[in-house]
Amino acid sequence: MNQVYVICDSAADLPQELREELGIGLVSIPCHIEGTTYYDGVDIFADQFYAELAESKEIPFTSQPSPMDYVNAYQKAIDEGAKKILLVSLSSGLSGSYQTAVLASTMLENPDVEIEVFDSRSASLGSGLQVIAAARAAKAGKSLEEIKGLLESNREHTSIFFLVDTLEYLQKGGRIGKASAVVGSLLNIKPILSVNQEGVVYAVDKVRGKNKAFERLFGLIKEQVQAGAVSVGVMHARNPEEADKWVRRVEQEFEVKELIVTEIGPVIGTHAGPGTVAISVVPYLEV
Numbered sequence: 001m002n003q004v005y006v007i008c009d010s011a012a013d014l015p016q017e018l019r020e021e022l023g024i025g026l027v028s029i030p031c032h033i034e035g036t037t038y039y040d041g042v043d044i045f046a047d048q049f050y051a052e053l054a055e056s057k058e059i060p061f062t063s064q065p066s067p068m069d070y071v072n073a074y075q076k077a078i079d080e081g082a083k084k085i086l087l088v089s090l091s092s093g094l095s096g097s098y099q100t101a102v103l104a105s106t107m108l109e110n111p112d113v114e115i116e117v118f119d120s121r122s123a124s125l126g127s128g129l130q131v132i133a134a135a136r137a138a139k140a141g142k143s144l145e146e147i148k149g150l151l152e153s154n155r156e157h158t159s160i161f162f163l164v165d166t167l168e169y170l171q172k173g174g175r176i177g178k179a180s181a182v183v184g185s186l187l188n189i190k191p192i193l194s195v196n197q198e199g200v201v202y203a204v205d206k207v208r209g210k211n212k213a214f215e216r217l218f219g220l221i222k223e224q225v226q227a228g229a230v231s232v233g234v235m236h237a238r239n240p241e242e243a244d245k246w247v248r249r250v251e252q253e254f255e256v257k258e259l260i261v262t263e264i265g266p267v268i269g270t271h272a273g274p275g276t277v278a279i280s281v282v283p284y285l286e287v
Contacts, residue, residue: 004138004147005082007073009065009097010040011090011267012120012128013235018260022135027073027087029097031266033060038266046263050238050274062267064097070104078113084144085115088131088151090267091199092119116144118151121199124268125233125260126160126280132231132260133285140287150285158282159224161204161217162193162268165239165275192217193272218249221281229257229284237264237276246279257284 007025008014019026028039033052038044040062044052053060070087077085087105092098098119105115118134120127133154137147190213192204204220207213232250236243243261250256264276272278 002138003141004084004086004144005077006135006138007087008131009090010265011123012131013124013262013265014128015262024131024135025073025077027065027069029065029267030063034058040266046265049266060270062270064095064100067100067104070101071107074108074115083113086134086144086147087117088120088134089117090127091121091123093199094123121155122158122160122195124235124264124278126158126195129231129233129280129282130154137287154282154285159221160195160280162272162276162278163213163217164191164272166273225281229255230281231258231284232256233260233280235262235264235278237269237272238274239277242277246277
């Protein structure tokens with residue numbers, strides 16, 4: 001097996017077939033809908049989640065995995081022969097999952113195994129592209145220290161933006177006030193969201209109209225992304241047609257070496273809601 005065993009949480013929104021191809025372990029994030037607990041990527045997937053979200057009378061919410069969820073993931077890796085384990089976590093600025101993963105790493109009394117937890121300071125494929133880079137580096141025989149160095153560089157140059165279709169779910173989740181949501185909807189305001197260097201979601205800009213917001217968002221990406229080959233993740237919440245438009249645009253604007261398109265899972269989808277489209281761009285990592 002690889003020298004380093006890579007694990008991610010389900011907030012990375014990695015397609016299952018890609019995780020299996022790269023041998024990436026998974027810690028599922030619980031999703032609670034009207035009193036029923038589901039595990040993202042295990043017994044609930046994007047299609048079912050958004051169907052439930054539309055029908056739910058209560059606001060669905062997610063919670064961080066328990067320490068034992070992480071312990072079980074680490075133990076599975078150990079049982080498969082791992083001596084070095086790297087878990088790439090959802091941003092510590094968005095969830096307590098990172099701290100829980102660190103705590104769980106101290107609960108295994110095995111001096112022959114080294115466990116490192118890396119804070120992606122991002123979400124969805126912003127985190128997922130880091131996971132992929134780590135897994136490919138592990139397959140190439142890189143050491144744990146080398147992979148951590150690659151990820152630190154990758155993290156510093158990750159750009160991620162979300163364009164929310166409706167303010168309803170941001171308001172329901174308490175991210176904005178009801179009055180702001182009503183006024184914003186009436187004025188057709190589209191907030192462009194991003195994740196800052198501390199890993200916290202914030203509004204980069206608010207633009208009237210979807211087309212203007214789209215142009216503004218790609219202008220922001222061009223300001224941030226350096227010239228050269230890039231890896232791109234395009235994510236959507238039940239909006240594949242709009243995601244295709246984003247794919248065409250990013251392929252026109254950049255030298256896309258790697259492209260992944262996936263659906264936004266429950267962790268971000270609970271707050272962003274259906275119709276959201278997002279993109280993450282990072283320099284392509286040759287290993």
